[in-house]
Amino acid sequence: MVTPLGTLDRTPPPFFRQGPSALTKLMFFSALAVFLMVADTRLKITQPLRTVVATVLNPVERILRVPIDAWNGAGDYAMGLQHALSSEAQARAKLAQQAERSSRVEQLQAENKRLRDLLTLRPALVVKSLPAEVLYEASDPYSRKVIIDRGMAQGVALASPVINEAGVLGxxxxxxxxxxxxxxxxxxxxxxxxxxxxxxxxxxxxxTATGLELRFQAGNADVLPGDILQTSGVDGVYPPGIAVAKVMTVDRKVDTGFARVTLAPSAPPDGVRHVLVLEPVGLQLPPKPEPVPEESAKAGKTRKAVKK
Structure with a gap:
């Protein structure tokens, strides 16, 4: 049976049907994306949707992170345990050293007391201390001063030494x-x-602006880099034996006959928070004996004779 040509269906099958062109789709979706971005920026229309999605997915994220967190936690636990064991071993070694030093110090103190009793020397001074906290630095940019939270009400005296665990601060x-x-x-x-x-x-x-220095040192003075300097205790202010500084460089100048010695403070002043205020040693020393009137008169006569 032959079908007439006018009755044939000339439309393409569904497989070959085509909608809008690719360029039209690109322009449409690009305009839609731009519109959504502008609308989201201006009107925040997607913020509630993001909140809902984040809330719903939060338990899922936590569940998915459990294996990762467990693996990282196991690694941190192993490293922490190893570090703790190492720190414990170091602490035990330090404790043993400190115990040995403590026994020697007690022995030396007992020996020192026996020697002082034997020589009828004055007992060693007991320095009183007062803990304090640094409040702030002084506002003068050309000086290095700090303000502490202890004053006359707490018994702080003028010229009191201030130290910390490293040495003298000021x-x-x-x-x-x-x-x-x-x-x-x-x-x-x-x-x-x-x-x-x-x-x-x-x-x-x-x-100095950079630290400390020793002045008026002869060019041949016996000072070497690495020497440790402590308070001498002869000024009546600082107790003896407190760390002050360490010698860094020694520049022996031949033309002047002096040596320039730079020092590094044992207690760096920057970042200090807690300090100890010591009582000046001079407050515990016996008063100076007053001159006898006869000796004063003799000294006056001697001066007059010298003038004549």
Whole structure:
């Protein structure tokens, strides 16, 4: 049977049917994306949807992270356990060393007391201390001073030494009712008498912009890098034996005959929070004997004779 040509269906089958062109689709979806971005930025229309999605997916995320967190936790636990065991071993070794040093110190203190009793020397001074906290640095940019929260009401005296666990920090230069001003050793106006532990030679350390230095040292002075300097205790302010500084460089200048010795403070002043305020040693020393009137008269006659 032959079908007439006019009755044939000339439409393409569904497989070959085509909608809008690719360029039209690209332009439409690009415009839609731009519109959604602008609308989201201006009107926040997707914020509630994001909130709902995040809330719903949060338990799922937590469940999926359980294996990862467990693996990381196991690794951290193993590392922490190893670090704790290592720290415990180091702490035990330090404790043993400190116990040995403590026994030697007690023995030396007992021996020192026996020797002082034998020589009828005055007992060693007991230095009183007062804990304090650094409030803030002084506002003067050309000085190195800090303010502490202890003053006359707590018994702080003028010229009291201020130290921490590392060594000397400075000295109280002003006392207020509830606070005090401490001039640090690195201040340009600061000075402290020191004793070289290696040579037992006395000197004076002065503050500089970069730290400390020993002044008026002869070019052939026995000072070497690495020497430890402590308070000498001869000034009546600082107790003896407190760490002050360490010698860093020694520049022996031939043309002047002096040596420039730079020091690094044992107690860096930056970042200090808690300190100890010591009682000046001079407050515990016996008063100076007053001159006898006869001796004063003889001394006056001698001076007159010398003038004549």
């Amino acid at each position: 000295q109280v230069t002003r006392v207020y009712p509830l606070s005090s001003e401490v001039t640090l050793l690195t201040d340009k106006e600061a000075a402290i008498p020191v004793l070289n532990v290696r040579t037992q030679a006395r000197a004076a350390a002065y503050g």
